[in-house]
Amino acid sequence: xxxxxxxxxxxxxxxxxxxxxxxxxxxxxxxxxxxxxxxxxxxxxxxxxxxxxxxxxxxxxxxxxxxxxxxxxxxxxxxxxxxxxxxxxxxxxx
Numbered sequence: 886x887x888x889x890x891x892x893x894x895x896x897x898x899x900x901x902x903x904x905x906x907x908x909x910x911x912x913x914x915x916x917x918x919x920x921x922x923x924x925x926x927x928x929x930x931x932x933x934x935x936x937x938x939x940x941x942x943x944x945x946x947x948x949x950x951x952x953x954x955x956x957x958x959x960x961x962x963x964x965x966x967x968x969x970x971x972x973x974x975x976x977x978x979x
Contacts, residue, residue, distance in 0.1 A: 903955075910931065
């Protein structure tokens with residue numbers, strides 16, 4: 886079982902990574918999708934890794950319910966981007 890202090894450290898690291906790495910990349914991808922671009926294989930790998938990271942972070946968010954809104958907003962952002970990516974793929978002529 887992960888101890889409380891260790892879990893707090895994990896949460897702190899996750900939030901730093903979210904603000905310094907993940908959000909800038911997520912917003913850049915979102916902007917490209919809004920312009921009608923398709924996702925690349927690299928984008929898909931990144932999104933898969935991000936979803937895996939979210940699963941790993943769930944215990945930390947459970948321990949810090951005050952941050953649940955942050956987690957929910959990120960999940961909503963990923964959902965919206967996934968929908969937009971699918972719309973973009975559908976709009977490409979065959």
